Amino acid sequence: MIEVEKVITKNWGRPGSNTLDGYRSTGGYRALEKALAQAPAQVTEEVKRSNLRGRGGAGFPTGMKWGFVPKDNPKPVYLAVNADESEPGTFKDRYILENDPHLLLEGIAITCYALNCHQAYIYSRGEFKGPSATLDRAIAEAYAAGIFGKQLMGKPFALDVYQVRGAGAYICGEETALLESLEGKKGWPRLKPPFPAVVGLFGAPTVVNNVETLANVPAILDRGAAWYAGLGTEKSGGTRLICLSGSVNRPGVYECSMKTTLKELIFEPTLGGGMPPGRQVKAVIPGGSSAPVLSADELDVAMEFEALKAKNTMAGSGGVIVMDDATCLVRSLWRVARFYAEESCGQCTPCREGTPWQTRILRKIEEGRGEAGDLELLLHVASTIAPFPPIGLGNTICALGDAAALPVHSFVSKFKLEFQSHIAQRKCPFGDAPWGHFGGFA
Numbered sequence: 239m240i241e242v243e244k245v246i247t248k249n250w251g252r253p254g255s256n257t258l259d260g261y262r263s264t265g266g267y268r269a270l271e272k273a274l275a276q277a278p279a280q281v282t283e284e285v286k287r288s289n290l291r292g293r294g295g296a297g298f299p300t301g302m303k304w305g306f307v308p309k310d311n312p313k314p315v316y317l318a319v320n321a322d323e324s325e326p327g328t329f330k331d332r333y334i335l336e337n338d339p340h341l342l343l344e345g346i347a348i349t350c351y352a353l354n355c356h357q358a359y360i361y362s363r364g365e366f367k368g369p370s371a372t373l374d375r376a377i378a379e380a381y382a383a384g385i386f387g388k389q390l391m392g393k394p395f396a397l398d399v400y401q402v403r404g405a406g407a408y409i410c411g412e413e414t415a416l417l418e419s420l421e422g423k424k425g426w427p428r429l430k431p432p433f434p435a436v437v438g439l440f441g442a443p444t445v446v447n448n449v450e451t452l453a454n455v456p457a458i459l460d461r462g463a464a465w466y467a468g469l470g471t472e473k474s475g476g477t478r479l480i481c482l483s484g485s486v487n488r489p490g491v492y493e494c495s496m497k498t499t500l501k502e503l504i505f506e507p508t509l510g511g512g513m514p515p516g517r518q519v520k521a522v523i524p525g526g527s528s529a530p531v532l533s534a535d536e537l538d539v540a541m542e543f544e545a546l547k548a549k550n551t552m553a554g555s556g557g558v559i560v561m562d563d564a565t566c567l568v569r570s571l572w573r574v575a576r577f578y579a580e581e582s583c584g585q586c587t588p589c590r591e592g593t594p595w596q597t598r599i600l601r602k603i604e605e606g607r608g609e610a611g612d613l614e615l616l617l618h619v620a621s622t623i624a625p626f627p628p629i630g631l632g633n634t635i636c637a638l639g640d641a642a643a644l645p646v647h648s649f650v651s652k653f654k655l656e657f658q659s660h661i662a663q664r665k666c667p668f669g670d671a672p673w674g675h676f677g678g679f680a
């Protein structure tokens with residue numbers, strides 16, 4: 239296993255790690271001072287050179303995104319921080335908010351300076367009661383210490399940072415739905431282009447970045463882009479927070495090298511610690527429930543954007559879900575499908591109609607009522623939502639449609655026999671086995 243220096247989790251578990259004093263005692267806000275000694279454009283260049291890529295799902299190069307903000311636009315520039323974290327299997331951003339909120343706030347301050355942005359909005363998932371309260375305390379501390387407010391660390395640069403709580407809708411994690419919600423409207427995604435960096439919040443240029451993405455920024459400014467890039471692979475700098483759940487002995491959040499393979503993640507004693515006694519891996523979702531599933535013979539792959547893309551899946555939001563040989567994959571896919579059907583915002587017909595249709599077919603197969611033609615119909619419905627598996631590129635305004643259809647394509651193509659045996663036996667071969675490690679069904 240490749241050991242890596244910790245960037246995000248280095249202070250977790252240290253007493254006072256979520257307070258300003260605790261943060262400062264480990265060199266906190268030193269990177270902001272270094273950034274303020276440079277020109278804003280230099281800061282963006284440093285982030286570009288670091289190969290930092292977005293940790294919210296798509297893995298877009300962060301410095302490049304910042305570079306899309308027009309320089310000559312008379313409107314203000316906004317930063318929207320995506321703390322909505324709702325993708326099933328993903329639970330890392332909340333730990334950053336709880337354990338080291340000033341790391342995020344310092345990242346926000348540096349980013350705002352680089353973008354000439356004077357207002358940042360942190361959009362938090364509605365259910366994040368504890369993490370949101372910790373974040374509010376940290377924001378208040380930063381104001382009281384003169385880090386935010388009319389001056390930025392004593393420099394004549396006004397910066398206001400607000401936390402806005404969502405109402406618990408997965409769709410509001412999609413960046414344009416998030417902007418609509420911030421504007422007080424229903425969280426319906428917008429057509430792109432124009433992209434938010436050009437026309438975003440209140441019609442003004444807006445950078446949307448994930449919590450983990452921005453929490454990496456202080457280390458880049460403090461230790462330099464070359465050091466940060468060197469931690470990762472050729473095209474992806476830094477480390478990665480991996481959320482490991484399902485059938486493993488040690489589920490949790492691990493900060494890993496991008497070169498760590500899925501097999502190492504599951505079996506290394508200091509990481510997943512292997513499977514429960516007697517169990518074998520059957521399938522692994524590598525990047526949140528929308529990422530196409532991998533079979534047990536595909537685990538020698540680095541948990542990195544390019545490597546997983548080459549396997550026709552994605553690193554996504556870093557949510558790794560392990561399913562063992564006692565897990566019914568029809569039931570698991572039904573569970574995933576039901577999530578997307580419930581969270582579809584209903585704006586686009588293929589997603590609104592297709593996601594519940596997928597759910598109904600899967601339920602029918604799982605309950606022993608499946609018949610010839612059901613699998614073909616299921617794949618047809620999935621293709622109507624996202625016609626180009628394994629990439630998706632759906633018939634819908636946002637990627638929720640892809641997220642709902644790609645698991646269907648991948649589960650059915652890789653585990654067809656399991657689906658067929660449900661239909662042939664007119665029952666679930668796993669019987670009344672509990673929902674296992676994939677979670678219950680209400």
Ligand SMILES: Cc1cc2nc3c(=O)[nH]c(=O)nc-3n(C[C@H](O)[C@H](O)[C@H](O)COP(=O)(O)O)c2cc1C
Nearest residue numbers: 292293294320322323324411412413447448451637
């Ligand atoms: C349906 C949907 C839900 C999403 N939910 C989240 C989320 O909860 N958190 C997040 O950071 N990105 C989420 N994204 C990705 C965002 O749209 C966006 O790409 C991301 O916030 C950009 O930040 P990054 O470049 O730092 O990754 C979601 C995308 C889709 C299509």
